[in-house]
Amino acid sequence: MPDYLVRMVQVHESFRKAELQASADVNGVKVEFVKYHEDSPFCIVRLPSDAAARSVISRSILSHSICEIWGQGPTYDALHVSTKESSSSKWPQYAQAPFRFTLDSYRGSRTAEEQTAIVNSFSYLGLSGPARMKTPEASFRVFEDYGAVQSDGPRYLYLGRLIASSGRQAKTTYDLKKRHYISTTSMDAELALLTANIALAAPGKLFYDPFMGTGGFPLACAHFGAVVCGSDIDGRSIRGTGGSARRGQVGKKDVELNFKQYGLESRYLGGFVSDLTNTPLRLSTARGGYLDGIICDPPYGIREGLKVLGSRATLDDTERATHRDRYQEAGYIPPKRPYSFTALLDDILAFSVATLVENGRLSMWMPTANDADVELVIPTHPCLEIVSVCVQEFNKWSRRLLTYRRRAAAEVPLGALETGSRDYERGRADDLNAFRKRYFEGFKEFEEVELGAGRSGEVDDTKGISGRWRKK
Amino acid sequence: MKLLTLNFLTCALKPCKASPLSFPLHPRDAELEIVESELNLSFLRNILPRLAWEELRGVVRELGLPDLPEIMPEAEALGKASSGKKTNENAANENTITTTTDEDELSPKPEVQPEAEEPDLEPTQTALDLHRLLLETSLRAGSLVCGNCGHAYKVKEGVANFLLPGHLV
Numbered sequence: 001m002p003d004y005l006v007r008m009v010q011v012h013e014s015f016r017k018a019e020l021q022a023s024a025d026v027n028g029v030k031v032e033f034v035k036y037h038e039d040s041p042f043c044i045v046r047l048p049s050d051a052a053a054r055s056v057i058s059r060s061i062l063s064h065s066i067c068e069i070w071g072q073g074p075t076y077d078a079l080h081v082s083t084k085e086s087s088s089s090k091w092p093q094y095a096q097a098p099f100r101f102t103l104d105s106y107r108g109s110r111t112a113e114e115q116t117a118i119v120n121s122f123s124y125l126g127l128s129g130p131a132r133m134k135t136p137e138a139s140f141r142v143f144e145d146y147g148a149v150q151s152d153g154p155r156y157l158y159l160g161r162l163i164a165s166s167g168r169q170a171k172t173t174y175d176l177k178k179r180h181y182i183s184t185t186s187m188d189a190e191l192a193l194l195t196a197n198i199a200l201a202a203p204g205k206l207f208y209d210p211f212m213g214t215g216g217f218p219l220a221c222a223h224f225g226a227v228v229c230g231s232d233i234d235g236r237s238i239r240g241t242g243g244s245a246r247r248g249q250v251g252k253k254d255v256e257l258n259f260k261q262y263g264l265e266s267r268y269l270g271g272f273v274s275d276l277t278n279t280p281l282r283l284s285t286a287r288g289g290y291l292d293g294i295i296c297d298p299p300y301g302i303r304e305g306l307k308v309l310g311s312r313a314t315l316d317d318t319e320r321a322t323h324r325d326r327y328q329e330a331g332y333i334p335p336k337r338p339y340s341f342t343a344l345l346d347d348i349l350a351f352s353v354a355t356l357v358e359n360g361r362l363s364m365w366m367p368t369a370n371d372a373d374v375e376l377v378i379p380t381h382p383c384l385e386i387v388s389v390c391v392q393e394f395n396k397w398s399r400r401l402l403t404y405r406r407r408a409a410a411e412v413p414l415g416a417l418e419t420g421s422r423d424y425e426r427g428r429a430d431d432l433n434a435f436r437k438r439y440f441e442g443f444k445e446f447e448e449v450e451l452g453a454g455r456s457g458e459v460d461d462t463k464g465i466s467g468r469w470r471k472k
Numbered sequence: 473m474k475l476l477t478l479n480f481l482t483c484a485l486k487p488c489k490a491s492p493l494s495f496p497l498h499p500r501d502a503e504l505e506i507v508e509s510e511l512n513l514s515f516l517r518n519i520l521p522r523l524a525w526e527e528l529r530g531v532v533r534e535l536g537l538p539d540l541p542e543i544m545p546e547a548e549a550l551g552k553a554s555s556g557k558k559t560n561e562n563a564a565n566e567n568t569i570t571t572t573t574d575e576d577e578l579s580p581k582p583e584v585q586p587e588a589e590e591p592d593l594e595p596t597q598t599a600l601d602l603h604r605l606l607l608e609t610s611l612r613a614g615s616l617v618c619g620n621c622g623h624a625y626k627v628k629e630g631v632a633n634f635l636l637p638g639h640l641v
């Protein structure tokens with residue numbers, strides 16, 4: 001299998017490998033990581049063919065392109081030697097093709113004169129077709145890696161022939177600034193697309209978001225070809241705010257409008273108002289699952305505290321009668337009670353087990369305070385295998401994208417399904433949600449902790465995974 | 473809400489979930505709307521085996537729509553090999569993923585999309601009928617009633633509300 005150079009972006013580093021792996025998985029392609037560093041945008045992968053490389057990169061949000069490697073080395077002399085040794089058999093094929101030859105310097109720069117000199121030093125390739133900046137038949141690029149700091153010159157070099165560009169353009173297409181209907185909690189387009197990609201959203205599949213808000217995740221899944229539906233406990237977010245949308249748009253702003261904006265309405269089944277703890281979706285036992293993927297950013301309840309349907313205290317007969325008499329009136333608001341975030345995460349896992357098809361995926365976001373003393377605990381379920389854990393660091397907190405695969409029944413050990421007793425408390429939102437409590441305390445106790453600098457190391461943060469999610 | 477969704481929805485009340493009477497929910501005073509959309513054959517083929525067919529037939533009957541066949545068709549019965557021409561559906565899939573940027577545009581080469589692993593298929597009448605029913609017909613207004621507890625969930629502007637009132641949670 002040939003080696004290819006993936007030119008990644010140097011953001012959301014911990015997601016990059018998981019994303020590329022997912023792009024390979026969804027295409028049924030075997031990928032081998034030959035060279036990968038968190039601190040470098042140059043990644044070498046082994047793939048079966050150019051066609052495989054093209055299909056893998058087409059879904060990638062966190063890379064720019066994939067190239068066939070024609071040569072590499074720590075100096076230009078070494079690069080030329082390597083190029084002549086490893087790629088000379090390919091040169092004649094491109095001798096007459098309209099081509100483009102460019103330079104990509106990472107953490108370094110070159111003057112126009114230097115660039116020209118570098119390009120000219122490859123004249124032995126014998127590219128005698130016309131140079132063409134737009135739509136060339138072949139595109140060649142020299143990659144200069146200057147390393148982590150400003151140095152005198154590049155530390156490593158590659159010559160590559162472009163196989164294909166990535167799907168990163170979608171980040172711009174779905175930019176929230178241009179979207180008709182968003183809310184303060186909408187996740188930015190790049191991360192939403194990334195989530196959909198890692199969850200393996202693809203044509204022919206059915207995806208669901210139980211906390212859809214203004215529909216950002218379902219939209220991202222529809223971009224990758226999936227048919228989608230969603231729900232939210234807040235009906236206003238689905239039905240929209242009424243009034244007129246942005247300039248040039250008439251009618252109300254709602255989730256449907258977002259799908260129309262991108263021409264994806266044929267993939268939108270619709271949204272409904274519901275609460276995950278009392279879901280109307282069928283929880284199949286005999287029938288088997290029906291969802292290919294579930295993606296969500298569960299509510300942390302920072303502003304109002306996390307709420308689900310129900311009453312804080314058990315209703316007495318009079319209160320019950322009042323609800324019974326009033327619930328059909330316009331303006332009736334069902335009572336809600338505080339709920340624990342950890343219980344909600346457990347509910348999401350249980351729901352996923354009941355609705356996902358075998359090998360279907362759950363990708364969900366989980367916030368945590370950056371507390372060095374507390375062991376990070378990742379929720380688990382015997383029927384779900386953890387595929388990847390990616391971390392986005394903020395100053396005093398971080399959030400993780402947890403991705404699970406629904407195991408086939410035969411993979412689940414006997415007796416593994418006997419769950420422990422769960423007595424989820426009824427109490428104040430603060431007591432029930434450790435993250436929210438920290439948030440309001442301003443993460444005071446962690447203010448000295450320096451973050452952002454310590455972001456090196458392995459991609460997959462699997463250290464915190466524990467069989468026990470709830471600490472007692 | 474497209475009609476396919478009804479095949480996944482049951483009563484939100486936990487005790488009802490155990491009763492076969494709670495699924496499917498029964499549409500009442502239903503206002504339907506047809507919005508034409510692109511046929512998505514690969515989706516139909518995937519979703520068909522996951523459908524509760526008998527229950528789907530029941531809902532179709534209650535809505536007064538044309539009867540569905542008694543036996544669920546096989547996924548294979550949805551497409552027949554085409555004369556080599558690409559279907560609209562395949563074209564749509566190719567548009568799904570943007571593979572070029574201004575910066576890195578190569579002249580287009582004919583390339584089969586990875587997702588289009590299946591041979592080109594032309595939709596059969598069965599596929600067209602199911603597409604019309606499941607993905608072009610939607611419920612705009614009315615109620616969805618549980619056959620077990622009788623609770624009616626309102627549907628307004630295509631959005632069903634499954635929040636339970638205080639006395640039922």
Ligand SMILES: [Zn+2]
Pocket residue numbers: 483484485488494618619620621622623
């Ligand atoms: Zn019921």
